[in-house]
Structures are given as structure tokens and as C-alpha cells.
Amino acid sequence: MQQNSTSLGLMHKEYWKMLWKSKMHERLKLLLWRIVCKSLSVWEILSKRFPIPNISCPVCGEEVETVEHIFIRCPITVQAWANSVWPLNMVVFKDMNIDQWIKIIINSTEMLKIQGKEAKEFTLFVAVLCDQIWKNRNQTVWGNQPIDSIKLSLQINKVFIQHKQAWQSILGEKENPPSWKPPPLGWIKCNFDAVVKLDKVVLVVVCRDSNGSIVAVESQEECPGEPLWAESKAALLAATLARREGFARVVLEGDAQSVIKAILKPSTTPHWSIKAIIEDIRTTLNSFVCWNASFVFRDSNVVAHSLAQ
Ligand SMILES: [Zn+2]
Numbered sequence: 001m002q003q004n005s006t007s008l009g010l011m012h013k014e015y016w017k018m019l020w021k022s023k024m025h026e027r028l029k030l031l032l033w034r035i036v037c038k039s040l041s042v043w044e045i046l047s048k049r050f051p052i053p054n055i056s057c058p059v060c061g062e063e064v065e066t067v068e069h070i071f072i073r074c075p076i077t078v079q080a081w082a083n084s085v086w087p088l089n090m091v092v093f094k095d096m097n098i099d100q101w102i103k104i105i106i107n108s109t110e111m112l113k114i115q116g117k118e119a120k121e122f123t124l125f126v127a128v129l130c131d132q133i134w135k136n137r138n139q140t141v142w143g144n145q146p147i148d149s150i151k152l153s154l155q156i157n158k159v160f161i162q163h164k165q166a167w168q169s170i171l172g173e174k175e176n177p178p179s180w181k182p183p184p185l186g187w188i189k190c191n192f193d194a195v196v197k198l199d200k201v202v203l204v205v206v207c208r209d210s211n212g213s214i215v216a217v218e219s220q221e222e223c224p225g226e227p228l229w230a231e232s233k234a235a236l237l238a239a240t241l242a243r244r245e246g247f248a249r250v251v252l253e254g255d256a257q258s259v260i261k262a263i264l265k266p267s268t269t270p271h272w273s274i275k276a277i278i279e280d281i282r283t284t285l286n287s288f289v290c291w292n293a294s295f296v297f298r299d300s301n302v303v304a305h306s307l308a309q
Helices: 007-008 012-023 026-037 065-072 075-082 098-105 108-112 117-142 147-171 227-244 259-262 272-287 298-308
Strands: 188-195 202-208 212-222 249-254 290-295
Touching: 012 026, 012 098, 026 117, 026 272, 065 098, 065 290, 075 117, 075 147, 075 249, 098 108, 098 117, 108 117, 108 249, 108 298, 117 147, 117 259, 188 227, 188 298, 202 227, 212 227, 212 298, 227 259, 227 272, 249 272, 249 298, 259 272, 259 290
Parallel strands: 188 249, 249 290
Antiparallel strands: 188 202, 202 212
16 A cells, blocks of 8 residues: 555544544545545546546546545535535535545544544544445446435445444444433423534524424524533523423423533522523523423433534
């Protein structure tokens, strides 16, 4: 394999260690590695060694086929991301070189604020997406019609799920269904969550009845801020939405323990940055016939969380 030491020098060794240690298929690891080493046979690289009449992207024809074009800018890649479970807006990354891009996706916890188990899944997803994009590109070179972006997105999702299941069976994990519990009859449960991004905070509320049916959803964008502040804003959004919808009995549920505690116990003094918000939440809640607030782990707050993402 040809290695480009400049590219590798830019990558933090730890990221690669993380990548190689991960349980994903060797072929997928190797692909990410080859993308950064610039050892994939894209037209731009090959044309330095052989005369090639047309070096534009075989899939879209819009630009010279570089690794950056295929994996960052090609319209089909942009669409595949937009349709994915992590709908990144690739326009933001369009001027990056491949080292910068791979560094972001391999270190998604720091760069994209994707946490814990989800960060590992995200890396797996990236690898599957790149693999399918590359496959589709090769099939096009061999004379097949390029696949349409919807079909490609479905294919990516299918393969991702297969890899994830294989991965979980290696780790001996059983797929735990999220343990979200519906509220009692006559009550509405409002799950809230906040996702803190670099340029904004996204607040989401999902309200469901005792059958688990969604009865109201709301999202709101705020200026960037601290996670604690963002979570209390999300709780306030839940309380105001519930009042506007005219619900009588309401449970606010979220995965921010300190916010739930502050709502439940007026005797405790919450952090100064959220004091006024907590007071607003309590005032709003007091207009209901009955109310409660409960803490759940992230996995059970999954609907609100993935919507916020
Ligand atoms: Zn293209």
C-alpha cells in the first residue's frame, strides 16, 4: 500500500488506534485508512501516473474526481448524509481536505459532540457510508448506471444495521429495546432533550399519551449555550407546550438529572444560570391539575434525543 506520510502525520495516532481497535470489519477500517493515505484509485490520483482522457467524477461529472469530491462534495454523498440517521449538512465541510474531514468523523465525540456508545456507532456508520459510496462509484466505472440517492441511502442503512447487529453479537450484547414507559391513563408524558451543537442549541419535546401515541411535538433553536442551561430551556419548552395544548395531567421527562431534581425540589437552590428558568417551569407546571417530573437514562429518552440530533 502506498502511504502518504504527510497525510498520516496530520492524523492523531490515537484516533487511528481507536479505529484499529474498534470491532468493525477489517475491510471497512482499511477503506478509511486508504482514503486518508490517498491510496484509492480515484481519477485525479491515477492521472498523475497514466494518461486518462476524462478525470471528472464518474457518478456526477461535476468536478475532477478527488477523494474530497467523492467523500465530501459529490451530490450523491451529500444526499446520503442528508438522508441518514446523522443528517450532517455536508455543505459546511465542503472546503475541507480529506485529513480534516476524517479527523472530525473519527473523533466525533470532540468534534460533533456525539457521545459514548453512539460515537462508536457513528464511526461504523461513516465507514459503511464511505464503503457504499466507493462501491457505487466502482460499479459506475464498470459501466453500470449510478444508483439513485434514495436507493443508496436505503442500502447504506441496511448494511449499517447488519454490521451493527454483527458487532453486538460479537460483544455479546442483546439489543435492548428502549425502556420508555407510557404515562398512566389520562396523563401526557413530555420527553424533552437538548443537543448542544457548535453554532446552536436544538431543543426538542415529544408528548405522548398512555397508548404511547405522539400527541404533540415541538422543536426550537437557541443560541449556543451550556448543556445544563440548554436542558432547562428544553424542560421549559415542554411545560409551555403542554400548557398551550391544554393537557391537564403532565409528566416532564428528561435525561438531565440536575434539571429534574431542581424542578421537583423547590427547596434546593439550582445553579444560578438556570434559576430563573426553573422558576418559570414551576410556575407553568402549577397551572396543571397534576404534574410530575422524572429522570430517565438517555436510551429511554431516545425519541426526543434523536429528533434533537
Ligand atoms: Zn461526483
